[in-house]
Amino acid sequence: MNGLFSLGSLGNIDFSFFNWLLVRDFLLQGLLFSLALTAIASIGGLLLGTLLAIARLSQRRWLSALSAGYVNGMRSIPLVMVILWFFLLIPLIIGQPIGANGSAVITFTAFEAAYFAEIMRAGIQSVSPGQRAAALALGLTPTQSLRRVELPQAIRNMLPVLLTQTIILFQDTSLVYAIGAYDLLKGFDTAGKNFNRPVEAFLLAALLYFVISFSLSSCVRRLHARCSQSGSQSLSLTHGTSP
């Protein structure tokens, strides 16, 4: 044992194996899959989540209960278990094997829908009831009022939260490791094994995830600051009763 930090082992760190060929052969495919998974799951999850939120707020008891059951169920199970469940069940249901990547896309869309549903529910409830009353008084049908008046405001009010959830989603995609899908982390893992440089590979993986997540969350923060500055007037219009 030679101290807390041994300079000898620090000296063994060697990034020279890292070059364009490695990026092309191991990382690019994984990075593209992680980004595609994030994009598909966030768009699909937002659509499905909005439907779930509308169902949750519906007057029909059974519809509301069904949506609540789905959302609370998904949110109380670890994501890794949800990934394993879907990987096990989808082939049983459709009767043929499905690749890890395909399974991951379906899983993340279904899982994120539950989280986006809660955000959208808060968003719809943040629009003052007067908006709906006015829309109905103008002769819009309830569906039109929802689509043209309430949802656009709900999405705008919730934009920072939705984007933050998408960054969390991007980080969570690394969990597809559990079923062996080839994502960004798996790319670094494979490269590290092939070149016998796992330490450097995982350090670079952490750095890349940090750079992507940090720059995205800085953008969200700036957007949030701009919204709350310029939005103060429109906010006081949408929240008629806010102090």
Added chain:
Amino acid sequence: MTFEWQVLLQDTGAGERYLDWLLSAWGWTLAVSACAWVLACACGALIGVLRTLPGWWRSLGTLWVEGFRNIPLLVQLFLWYHVLPALMPALRELSGFMLVVLALGLFTSARVAEQVRAGIESLPRGQRLAAQALGLRLPQVYRHVLLPQALRLALPPLTSEAMSIIKNSSVAFAVSVSELTLFAMQAQEETSRGVEIYLAVTALYVISAFVINRLLLTLEQRLRLPGATA
């Protein structure tokens, strides 16, 4: 489809039934979560305080929070398991269990720190000023005036962190700690009765989260700050 729950009574080949393995895996999940939660609360309170101090203390707190928040938990776990022991030989003595506790605890500490900071910042400025006017030094201001109020304000979010920790402890499968998720993966492979195994594991996760939620809600009601609306 028919369920064959007898699968849990089968022998694993190591002289125990799958049921015994399941229960010991549950124990590991709870142990990892409990230790990580204690670590997260201790570190999180400290870092949360740093984030409200002036000067470079605040920068240190910000660095901590941004670092642990912007790297996926699984990647952090690999850093603890594969990278840090290679750089710091002292860490090689630690078991996989300890490394998971460190990874999960420090990951969660960043989120706890944000709740504690929000708690401190939500207190009226007069609390701090009055304490200083009474002649208390800064550590005393925090110990006797700010923290007793802020920590109680931060309790409800800490409850939801405790439930997240149980869910997040499932990443321990990746470094072969024998907790519920690793049990699910291995037992599913060995018995081919995935549905029964997964149902049992999922039920235990839900029960754990529910019980902890109830316990902490009771604690919350006992410690509630009189007059606080949050």
